[in-house]
Amino acid sequence: MTIILLLIPAALLLALFGLGAFFWTVRSGQYEDMDGAAQRILLDDDGPLPERADGDQDGKRSR
C-alpha cells in the first residue's frame, strides 16, 4: 500500500500542471476568439514552393 504515497502526489502534481496550463491559456487570451480558431484550421496558408536555385535532384524539399 505504500505505493499510494508515491502515486497520490504524482496524480495531484499532474492535475496541478493541467490547472496551471489552463490558467496560462486564459491569461494569454486564447478564449477571446473561439470561432476564429475553429475556422483558421481550414486555411491553407502554404504559398507555392519557391523554385530551387541549384539543380539538386535529391527529392528533398526545403522552404
Added chain:
Amino acid sequence: MAAIDPAYSVSTDADPTAFVRERDGHREIDLLVKGVHCAGCIARVEGGMTEMPGVRNARLNLSTGRLALSWDGDKSKARDFVRRLAEIGYPATPYAPEESRSAQDVEEKRLLKCMAVAGFATANVMLFSIPVWFGQGEMDAGTTGLMHWLSALIVLPSVAYAGRPFFESAWRALRARQVNMDVPITLGVTLACALSICETVWGSGHVYFDAAAMLLFFLLIGRFLDTRLRARAGAAARRLASMQAATANRMDANGHVEAIPARDVKPGDRLLIAAGEKVPVDAIVFEGDTTLDTALVTGETLPRAAAAGEKIFSGMVNLTAPVIAIAEARREDSLLAEITRLVEAGEQGRSRYVRLADRAAKLYVPMVHTLAASSAIGWLVFGAEIYTAIIIAVSVLIITCPCALALAVPAVQVVATGRLYRSGVLVKSGDALERMSEADLAVFDKTGTLTVGKPQLINRDTLGHENFELAAMLARTSRHPLSRAVADLAGMGDVTPKVRETPGGGLEAVVNGKSVRFGSAAWLGLEGGTDGVSEAWLMVEGQDPVRFAFADTLRPDAAETVSRLRVLGLEPVLLSGDREGAVREVAEALGIAHWRAGLKPQEKIAEIEGFKTRGRRALMVGDGINDAPALASAHVSVSPAAAADISQAAADFVLQGEGLSAIAEAILVSRAARRRVLENFGLTILYNCIAVPLAVFGFVTPLVAAIAMSGSSMVVTLNALRLTRS
C-alpha cells in the same frame, strides 16, 4: 464637396483617420468588419489587407468581427484600407476600443478561472472519495483518515478560491438586509466544509468535501454561461452603437478642416457639417442655410429648416447644404441631458422589479432553515445526542441543496437568450425575459419603428425604367438621403463617371453626350410640388423634367407584426411625436384603434404611467431619442437595430435584423421560458420532497448526497435545454 468615391460612401459615414493610433513608430486602427463568418472571410480580409503596401499585421477576430491593423506610413492610408475592404465585399467602420478592459471581460475571466479550479477539485477529490464510498468495511481507519485529510487539502483551498463569487454576492445581499440565492449556497458550502473538517479531525463519520466541490462546479458552469451570453449580447449592442458612432469635422482658425472622433468635440469648436451628415453634438448654426431631418430626435417626418442662430441637436441629419456650427456641449452632455435624466428615472423604477429567482429565494431560505432547526430539535426531544442532532441539521441544509433551485432560473435564461440571439434578438438582462412574458399591451412609436424612418421612392411605376436607371447611376455616388433611397431601390449597378455634386442642389453629369441633372426643384429652376412630399427632379437635356416623390413608408412586416401581437393578446397602441395626419394614416392602415399624435417625451411617459395605473403591463417599441425615456419606464421595451444609441441602451431587447417580426418570437420564447422556470421549480420541490425526509431521518451518506445533488442539477438543466427546440 466633390463627387464622393462610391465605395467609401456606401461603407461608412465616419472618417477612419480620426481613429488611428500611433504606437512604436507605426500606426494602428481597429475596424469593425461586417459580414465575416467563415474561414474564407478570414483569408480574404487578412490577405487583402496584407497585400496593401506598408501593412505590417492584420488580424481578424471572427467572434467579435474586429480587425486589428497596423502599418507604416501616413494615417490617411486608413481610408484606403476601408475602401479596399468595401471593394472585396466587407464594409467596415472604425471602432474605438475601450481604454481599459471592460468590467465584463474581467468578470468573465475570473469566473472561467474559478470554474477551472472547482472542476479540478471535483475531479481530483473523487480519487479519494470513491475508495472511501466503496471500501467501507475493508479500509482501515488510518487509510480512511488519510483519504479525508487529502480531500480536505484539495477542496478547502479550492472552495476558498472558487466560491468567492457566491460568498461576495451573499455578503452584499446580507449587508443590504436581503436574501438572494447565494445566501443558502454560501451557507450550504461553508457548513459542509466545516462539518467535514470536524469529522476529519475528531470523528470518523462522513465527510462532504466532494459534495461541496461539485456543488460549486455546477453552479459556476451556469454562472459562466450566463455571463458569457450577456457579454455577447452587450458586445453586439455596443457594436451596433459604434456602427453609428460618428466623427466630426472640426475647423481651426485658418479654415483647415480635420476629422476627429465626435466624443472629442469640446464646446466652442467650429464644426463643418456636410450635407448628408449627422449632427455630432448639440450646436448653434453659425453660417449657412439648410434643412434637417429630425426624425430620430422628435419623430417628425417633414424636414425642418435651420438658418444661422438656430439650435440643432445631435442625431439630426443635415439634408441639403453644408453649414458651419458652433458646438454647444460635449457629446456625452449632448445626448440631451434631459432625456438621459428621464431614462435614469425610468430605470430606477424598473429596478424595483422582483425577479422570480429572488422571490423563490425569499420563500425558500426561511423554510429550509426552519426545517433544519426543527429537525435538530426533534432529534434532541427523542433523546439523541447534541452532536448527532447538529449533524442531522447540517445534512438537511446540504441535501436541500440550493443547487437545483439556483440553476432553475439561470439555466432557462441562458438557453432562451441563446436561442433569441441566433434569431437576431439581443437580450440585455435575464429579468427582461420575465417581464416580456407578462406584457399585455404593445405600445409602438411610428417613425423608424412601424415605418422605415427613411424616405422611400413612392412613384417608381410612373417614372419609366430608363429615367429610373439614369437617376440611379447618378444617385449611387451620393450620400444624400434621397439619392440613397433611389440607389438602394435600384441595387448594385453602374456609376456614371465624373458626377459633380452641388451641396443643397443636386447631381450632374454627362451621359451619352447629354447633360443629366438630378436634384431639387429650386436648383433646377423648376416649380416644386405643393403636396408636402419630399421630391427630387430628373432633367435630361432636351426632355421634360421627371418628378421623383419620396415618403416614409410602413415596414413590410409592420401589419403582420401588429396582428400577430394581437393574436398573442397584446393590444396595439400608437404613440407618436409626429403630426396628427401622418399618425392617423398609419394607425388606420394597421387597424390600431388607440393612437395619440404630437406627443413630447414627457407626455409619452405620462401615457405609459397611465397604463400602469390601470394595471396594464406595456411593451414599448421605439427607436428615437425622444422614445428613450418611454422605453426605460415601460414594463419591458424593444428597439430596432437602427435606433439611436440611447434608445438601444434603454431598451431590454435590441433587434439586430431588419423588420419587426422578431418581436413576436421574443414574446413566444419569453413565455416558453417562464413555463420552463415554473416547471423547474416544480421539479426542485419534488426532489426536496424525496430528499428532505431522508436527511431528516438521518439516512444521508456522502454517496447519497453526491448522487442526489448532481441528479437534481442535471434534471433541471435538461429541462431548460428543451427550449432550444421550438
